[in-house]
Amino acid sequence: MNDEPAQRKLKGKGKAKGGKAKGGKAKGGGEDVCSDDEVEFDSGCMSFDDAYASAYDFLYMNLPSYDVTNAASLGFHSSSIPDIDGLQDGIATVALNVSLEALQSYEWAKGVEQEIFNEYVASYANVNEGRNNIRPLLSSAMSAIIDAADEPPTDVSSVVSLINSNMWNSQTNNLSQTVVFKSGQTPLIYDPMSTLVYGFASCTGVSILFVDALRSVGVPARVAGTPAWNDVYENGNHNWVEVYDGGEWNFIEAAPAGGGESLSNPCDKWFCSPAKMANTKFYAARWDQSKGTVYPMAWDLDNFQVPGDDRTEYYQSACGQCGSQLGYELDEWTQLAAQANTGSSRVC
Known part of the structure; x- marks a missing residue:
């Protein structure tokens, strides 16, 4: 896709939401170097919301044509869509939140390049399989x-x-x-x-x-x-x-x-x-x-x-x-x- 994604609010169900592993220590050993509302890439700490926005934009900009038709139901909404009864939730945005929480929670996940995370962890699909x-x-x-x-x-x-x-x-x-x-x-x-x-x-x-x-x-x-x-x-x-x-x-x-x-x-x-x-x-x-x-x-x-x-x-x-x-x-x-x-x- 060539158009910029519509502006959206990073809040509410289906939006950016962080969750640190219990005790402030990631699974797999090692102490956290980032705060509870940040994730760790190879370039350093980034806020959960900024990391969410980066991955969201990357996924949206590269939607295959058959997902463009279903963009809203995948979770790519404009801010004008009312956040009522979970209607802002979507497969892509739920997967993105889970991916960011994994980045916070597991030691082996930390320090990855952001572009690798966006493409090969945050992506909600692989090929043309059903979503x-x-x-x-x-x-x-x-x-x-x-x-x-x-x-x-x-x-x-x-x-x-x-x-x-x-x-x-x-x-x-x-x-x-x-x-x-x-x-x-x-x-x-x-x-x-x-x-x-x-x-x-x-x-x-x-x-x-x-x-x-x-x-x-x-x-x-x-x-x-x-x-x-x-x-x-x-x-x-x-x-x-x-x-x-x-x-x-x-x-x-x-x-x-x-x-x-x-x-x-x-x-x-x-x-x-x-x-x-x-x-x-x-x-x-x-x-x-x-x-x-x-x-x-x-x-x-x-x-x-x-x-x-x-x-x-x-x-x-x-x-x-x-x-x-x-x-x-x-x-x-x-x-x-x-x-x-x-x-x-x-x-x-």
């Missing part, structure tokens, strides 16, 4: 997982591992639903609420839910993948998750779609092999519409509304030597990758 008010639900559930941990996480890597190990099982996820992988579900089931209701999704659906869960506890995350292995659409697509940590993006699969692999080792992903890299193009989804790259969606190839980063060079480099690093001969590693991926042209 859900999922953030408060996930925030509560993931916070309970963190509180129940025998060894509480202290950094991004440990919280990602903890959540990926616990969020999919009804016995540990506080969501009363086990989620499993089921191939070929996109676009029928890939928004996060549908994934929870049905209890299954394919790689796109579980990746979106995983991203939303990580964002709910202040971890910058985004969907990544390829629309076609080896640039042959009959070979099928795949999606997974990238996590921002220490100034760089690393990748991991949602446990139902992979094996709950680590962030630190690219070679523990089934698809990270020389055979899968040949002619394959890789992308990561983003929110900023100004960059000019499109995130191609295998289930909606004529939709150019989702911006992206071209990650082909990164994955070619990260995965190019994986077979030899794990002690496999190239032919053996190719066979393992083929066994893990059936090569179906159904959309993951």
